[in-house]
Amino acid sequence: MTDSPSNASHPAAENGTDQRAAQLATAHRQVAIVREEKRNLDRQLATAGQQNQKLRTALEGAREQITKLKKALEHDLALPLSVGTLIRVIPAGNSAGTKDISTDVMVSGRNVRCAVSPLVPQGALEPGRQILVDEHSVVVAVLGYEATGELANVREVVDGTRVVTVGRSDEERVLRMSGTLRKNPPQPGQTVSIDHRTGFALEVVKRTGMEELVLEEVPNVRYQDIGGLGAEIEAIKDAVELPFVHPDLYRQHKLTPPKGILLYGPPGNGKTMIAKAVARSLAERAAEKSGREQAKGYFLNIKGPELLDKYVGETERQIRQIFTRAREQAEAGIPVVVFFDEMDSLFRTRGSGVSSDVETTIVPQLLTEIDGVEKLDNVIIVGATNREDMIDPAVLRPGRLDVKIRIDRPDAAGAREIFALYLTPDLPLQQEEIIAAGSREAAVEALIDAGVATMYAQTDATRFLEITYKAGERETLWFSDFASGAVIRNIVDRAKKQAIKGLLTRQVRGISMEHVRQAVAQEFMEQQDLPDTSDPDDWARISGRRGDTIADLRIVMHRGTRPEENTGGRQA
Template identity: 30%
Template sequence: MTKVDGEPAYNPPIKLGSVRKQLQRVTNVDGLGKHEYTGFIDTLRALLNFYDETLARNQRMKNQLVKHRELFQQAKEDKKTLKVLYDFLQKLDSTPLRRGILLGYDNDEAHVSIYGSNEQLQVAINPSLNKDELVSGREVLLDPKTGALMRVYGYPETGMSARVKDVQGNRLMVSNFLGNGEQVVYYVGKSEAKVGDTILLDRTGIFATEVLPREDRKELYLEDVPNITWDSIGGLEKETEQLKELIELPYLYPDVYSEYNLTPTKGVLLHGPPGCGKTLCIKALVNELFSLRKDGRPPPVVVFFDEADSLFGVRGTGVHVEGGGGSTMSDTIVPQALAILDGVEELNRLYKNIEYTNGNNTRPFFYNVSGPEILSKWVGESEQMLRDIYSRAREKSNIVITILATNRPDRIDPAVLREGRIDKKVEIPRPNEDGARSIFSVYIPDGLPVAESELKLLGSNGHWHEYAVNHLVEHLFKDSEPLAIVEYRDGRKKELFHRDLISGSKIYSIVNRAKVYAIKRKIHGEEHGLRYDDFVRGINDSYSEEVDILLSGLPQKWSQILGKEGDLIVRITPTEKYSTSQRPSDRPYRRLSV
C-alpha cells in the first residue's frame, strides 16, 4: 500500500487467503481442538481491528480530499483576481481612450471629421463599422493606438441650453441664457425647432440635438377666460364705464370707428392703490368682451401685466445685470417691450380688416402675466418671455390688447406710456363712502344668516342689512379715531385714518373675518348668525395688522400700502389704541436715513 498525505503504508497482519482456509476447515470438520479454535478467534479479532483502522484511515483521506478541493477553488478565485489586477495594470500602462463628436462623413471617403480635445481631427474609419451610424452630432470613440474611429454612440443627453431666435431649415440662430452672444448651430435630424424654443446644444456648441419642453413658461402666466362679472364689482361705476368705452366699443362696432378714422385703443394702464379692484376690473372686462363677441368674429387676446412697474421700470433705476457694463434689467426689457408694442400697434391698426373665422373653432384667451416672476428669470430670459407671450397671442387672434396694472405709475418708463403704445390711463381710486357702501352690499348679500337677537331689534333681514352697511361705512369714514401719525420728509405730520387705507380687498377681508367669528360661535354652541359687532371686530383686527406692517419700517411696504406717498414718509407712530392692544407701548420705531 502506497503512502498518501503523510499516512504510512499499512500491511495487514493476516493474509486473507489464510483466513479463508481456516474458515473452510471450521466448516468441514466436526470438532476442533482448543488450539485451532483459539487461533481462529485471534484471526477474526485481527481482521476487525484492521477493518476499524481502515475506516479511520479512509475518513482521514476523505477530509484531506475536501480540504484540497477547497484550496483548489480558492486558487481558481485567486487566479481570477490576479487576472483582473493584471488587466487593470495593463490599462494603466495603455493610452487613454478618446471621445469626440462626429462632424461630417462622405460615403466616398475612408475618413471622417470629428471634434475632440478642442481641435478638429480627420481620422480613419474602422472597416467593421456600420456606415449608416456615421451621423453628424453623434459621440464617437477613437482607437488609442491607431487613432481610428472604432465605435459610434448616440447623441449627447447633456449640454448647454439656448434660445432659438431665427430658423432657416436646419440652421438655427440662437442666443444663450447668459445673454452674452449669438451663434448659428445645426439641428441634427429633421428640425422641429421654432422661434422661442429652448434647444439642447452638444458640448461643441455646433449641433442642436433636442427641443426642450416649455412647461416651465406656462407657470408664469394664466391662459384662461375669467368668470368675474361687472356685478361682482362695487363702487367703480365710472371707471368700469371708461374701460367699456376704451375696449368694448371698438371691438363691437369696428365699422363705426373705421368710418370716423379712429384707431382703437391697443393699450391701457390701470393705476391706483393696492386692493382697489384693478385686477377685478380687467377680469370682468375680459369676460364681458368674450361673451359679447359676434358670431364668426375671432375673440381678442388680452395680455394683462400685473405689477407692471417691476417689469417696465424706468431705465437706469432697476436691478443691475451682472457683467452688463452698468446696465439694468429695465435697460434690456423695456426696449424689447417697446418693439413688441409697436408691432401690436400695426397689427391692431383697423379692426375692420380682421379676417373672421368660424366662431365654433375659436376660443378666447386671457394672459394674466406676473411681472415680478418673469423678472426673476435668467438674464435674457425675461425678454424672450415677452416675445413668446405675444407670439402665442398672435397665434390665437389678430386682436391683441395690452393692459398694465400698477400702484406706482411713476415707476414705469415714460416711453412705454407714450401715445400709440399704452396711451390710455384709468385710475382706480380708493372707494368713497358710496363706493364702500356698494362694495359692502356685494359681499353681504341678503341671504346670509343673521343673529336672532339682532333681528328682534331691527325687524327683518333687509333692515339689518341696511343698518349694518350704513353704520360700517360711517365707522370707516369718521375722523374721530386716527390709526397713526405719519411724519414726512418736509416735517409735515398727518393723521392716518381708516379711510386712508380703505380698499375693496380690505372690505372683503373685514366681511370674511366677521363670517369666521360667527362660524366659531356656532361651532361652540352659541348664538347662530352674524352680528354687527362681528364686523367691527373684523375692522379692528384687519387694521391692526395693516398698522403692524407699516410699523415694520420698510419703505417698500409703505409704498405698497400708501402708493407714491410712501416714498415721502420717514416715520409712522401708532395711536394709543393700536400701540397697546397687541403691541407694547415702548416698542422702538426705526427712522429712515434720508
Template identity: 50%
Template sequence: MRSCASAGRPAGPRTGQAGAASPTARPGEWGSFHCARSHSRRVAQGSRIDGFEREEPMSEPGHSELVALRRQIVSLEEKNGRLSASLATARDRIKELNDQLETLSRPPASFAVFLAAHRGDHSIDALVGGRKMNLAASRTLRIEDLELGQEVRLNEQLVAVEAGGFDLVGTIVAVEMVVDDRRVLVRVHPDESRIMRVAGRLRARGLRVGDAVLADMRDGIVLDVVERPDVEHLLLEEIPDVSYADIGGLGEQISQIKDTVELPFEQPGLYREHGLKPPKGVLLYGPPGCGKTLIAKAVATSLAANSAARGGGAKSHSYFLNVKGPQLLDKYVGETERQVRDIFSRARDRAAAGIPVVIFFDEMEALFRTRGSGISSDVETTVVPQLLAEIDGVESLTNVIVIGASNREDMIDPAILRPGRLDVKIRIERPTREGSLDILSKYLTAELPLREDVVERCGGRREAAAMLRETIVEELFARVPRNEYVEVAYASGARERLYVSDIVSGALLAGIVDRAKKLAIKDFLATRRRGLAPVHVVEAVREESLANEDVATATSPEEWARVNARGRADRVVDVRPLFAGTAPPGRGEADGAGGRVPPPSVDAPSIGDRPVREWSGASTTELM
C-alpha cells in the same frame, strides 16, 4: 371443492408429476399429506379456506431483495433530480459569469455626433472628439432615422452600431440671427459671435431671434431651446379666470376700460374708417388694493371671449403677460433691457396670429421711474428708453395692449405718460358706500355658514347675508369719534381728521370678511354655535382698522400722503393716529399689550360703544 377426506384415495403413478406420492409412502397417507401441503400454501397466499381468516403472507425466496431494489431505485431517482437541479443552477451561473466576463473584457466604446448619412455605402459622417470622420455603419443601424446632433455608439473598429440620444449639457447662448433652417448666428460673448448648426429636432420647431439655446461649443451644434424662467414664467397660456362680473364697485372705470381697450379690437374697421389708431397703453393708478390688477386680468378674459366670438369658435384664448416691475431688475448691466426686449418680442410673435396680448406692468414706478431721480442707482436712464423704443419702435404693436398699474404715478417718467404711449389714464378711486356693498357681495354670500337665529330673524339666508354686509358698511362709514383714523398736519398749518372710511379699499373689505370667518370658526370651537353673526363682522372691522392704523404710524408722513393721495396741494408734515382702539397717553401696558384696550370677546352682546344691531328693513334688534 373436494374436502381433504374425500381426497384420500391414491392417484395413479405419474412420471415426473410434481407432488407425486413418495415410493415410501404408505397407502392412505398420501391424501393427508397432499391436503396439508395445499392448505398451508393457500394460507401463505392469503386465501380464505373453510371459514379461516387469512394470515400474514409467508416470506418467499427473493421478496426482500426486490423490496430493497425498489427502495434503492426511488432513492436514486431523488438523487438524480437534485443533481439535475444543481446542474441547471450551475449552468445558469456559468452563463452569467461568462456574460460578465465578456462585458468586463469588452474594449471601451466611443461615441460620435451624427452629421449626415450616405445610403449608397451605408456610412455616416460624424464628429468624433471634434474631428469630422466618415464611418461605416452596422446593417442593423437605420441610418435614415438619425438626426443631426444625435449621438451614435461606436465599437472598437469605429463602426456605428447603435443610436443614442442628444446631449443634455452645454453652453447657454442667445440667437442673434437665423441664417437658414440649418444654421443660426449666436452670441457667445459680448464681443464674439459664431455660426452654428441646428439640430434636426429643432428644425420643425423653428428658432427666433432672442431665443436662449443649449449649444455644444466643441461640435458647433445647437441642441435644444431653453425656456428662460426670467421671461417664460410671465406668460400664461390660459387666460386668467377673472371677469368684470367678479369686480365690484368699479362700474365707471370698467366702462372706460371697455371703450378704450375692447372697442378697437371689436370694431377695427370703424377705427380704420375714421382714421383712428388704437391706444398703445393704459395707465391704471390710484391707492393700493382697489382693483387695478383685477381689472387688467378681466381685460384679458374679455378680449379672449371677444376673439373667440369673432372667429366663430367656442374656445377662447389670449395671452396675459403679468410683469412685476421689481422682477425685471437685474444686477448685470444690460440684463433688464434685454428682458424688456424679450417680453415685447414674445408679445409680437403671439399677436401675429391675431390673438390679443395684454402686457401688464404691475408696480410700474419701480422699473420706469423718472430719470435722474435714483439715489444709488441710475438703471432707469437705460430701462426707460428701452420701453419707449419698444412702444414707438418700427415694429408694430398690433393686437398688443400695454397696461401699467401704479399707486405712485408721480414717480413714473413723464415721457412714458405722454399721449401716443400710455394714452389713457384711469384713476381707480376708493370704493364708496354703495361700491363697498357691491364688493362685499362678492365675498360675503348666502352660501356661507350663517347663524340659524340670525337667518330666522332676517327671514332668509339672502336677507341675513345682506344684513351682515350692511353691518360692515355701517361700521366703516360712520363719521363718529370711534372711527377717527389719523390727524394729518399740513405745512400751511391746517389740520384734517381722516376716518376709517377714507382708507377703505377692496382688499380691506376682503380682509374684513376673512377675519370674520376666522372669528366664526373660533367661536364654533368654543361654544359649538355654527355660522357667521353680526358680532363677528363688527369685531373683524375693528381688528382690520387697528392693523391699518399700525401701518399709518410705521411710515413717514410724506410716503403715507403719496400712497393715500393726500397732500397734493399742501405738503403733509405729520400724521398722528386717532383710532379709538389706541389707549390714551399715560395708561401704558396696564390696559393691554402696547397700550391698547383689549378687544371684547366675540360672545359679548355689544362691541365698542354701541350694541350690535340686526338689519331687517324697518326695525333693528340687538343680537349676539
C-alpha cells in the same frame, strides 16, 4: 359418359387461378407502397442533409461572429478613448459601397468618419449625442447629451433638422437640431441649450423666470367680478373696447386708438383684476367678431421687479422679447394685453438718482417698443402703479400711455358692492340672523350693512392720522381711508374663519353680524403694522396722496380702547 369427370373439375381450377392472380396483385401493391415509403425516406433524408448543411453553415457563421465580437471587445477595451459629438449617421449600402453603417463625428474640433462597433445599438446613434471613439476611430459607446451650454431663443424652425436661434447679443444663427429636438421640434419663443462648437441646439430648457412668468392664456376674470369701480370700468371700456369693436368709426373720425392705459392709485384696489378683465373682455369681443365659439387671447403679465436683471442689457432683451411675442400673436388676430405691474420699479424718471440709474437704458427700450406698436391694432399696453409720479414723463406723454385712470379707495357704496361679491346667500348663516331678517337674502344685506357701518364709522377709536399740507390745510384720516378691495376680502375671510371656529368649539353654525364686526376690528388693528415712520413719502405711498404736498404728520394710534398720541412718528 367418360367426359363428365373432367368437366366437373374445371371450375375448381379456374378458382385457384383467380386466387393466385389476386395474391399477385396484392403483392404488387405492397411492393409499390414499400417503394413509395422508400422514396419518402430518401426525400426526408435529403432534406435532413440540407438542413444539416444549413445548420453547419450557421454554426460556422456564428463562430466567425463570436470571433469578430471578441476582437471588437478587445478593441473596445483598449485605451485611450476620445469623447466626440455625433454629427450624422451614414446608413449601410451608401454610394461609397460600404456594408456597415458609419458616422461623422466631431472629435477635438475635427470631423472624422468613424466606423461603429457591433456592440453599439444603432437606435442610440442620435445626432448631437456624445460618443466614445477608440484609437482606431471606431465608435464604441454612446453617451448622453451635453448637460451644460449657452441659451438661445428659437426664432423659427427651418426644416426637420435645422432651427434659427437668437442669442444674447441678438445674433441669429442656424443650428442643427439634436435627435431629441427632431422628435419633438421646439416652438418659436422657447429657450434651448446650444453648443457653438458643434453647431447643435440640444434640448428645450424650461425656465422658471420670464418664460413662465410672461405668457398666460385668457384670464378668468370679468368686469362683473370687480365691485365699487363702475365709473372707472366704464372709462376703461371707452378707451380700450370702442376702438377695437368700431375701428371704422375711429378711421372716419381720424382718431388713433390709444396704445396704452395707466391704472394708478393706492394698493389693493383692483388694478391687476381690471387688467385681467380687459384681456378677457377683448378676447370675447374678438371671438364675436370672428365667429369663434371660444374666446382666445393672451395676457402678458410683467411684474417689474422680476423682470429686472443684474446683467447689463438682459432686461432690455427681455422687454424686446415680450413685444416680439405680442406682435406674433397680434398678427394672427388675437388680442394681446401687455400688463406691466409695479411699473414705477422699471420705468422710473431718468436721472432721478433714486435707483442705480438702470432706467437710463430700460426706459428708452420701452419707448422704442411702444412706438413700434403703432400698426398693431390688437395690442394694448396696461400699466399699474402706486406711484405714478415716479414714472418717467416720456412714458406717460400722449401718444404712448394716452389714458390715465385713477383707481381710488372705495367709498361706502363701493365697499357695499365689494362685500356683496364675497358675502352671498349660499354661505352658512346663523339661524338667528335669518329669522331676524326674514330671509337669507335680507340676512346677507344686514351683514353687509354691519360691515360697512363699522368700517366707515368716524369716531375717536377710528381716527388714525392727521395730515398738514404745505398750503396750510389739515385733514384727518380715519381707518376707512386705508380701506381697499383687498382689505374687504380679508375682512370677509376673517368672519368666515370665526364662523368655522364657532362651529367647532360651540357647535353654533353660520356667520353672524358679530363675526363681521370683530373681523373689521381685527383688520383695523393690523393697520398698526403700517410703516413706523413720519416720512411723508412713505405715508403718501400707502394713502395714495402725493408726498411732496405733505408738510407734517400727526399719527394717532389706538390699542384697544386706550388711544395714544404720538407726534412725528410711532413709539413702541
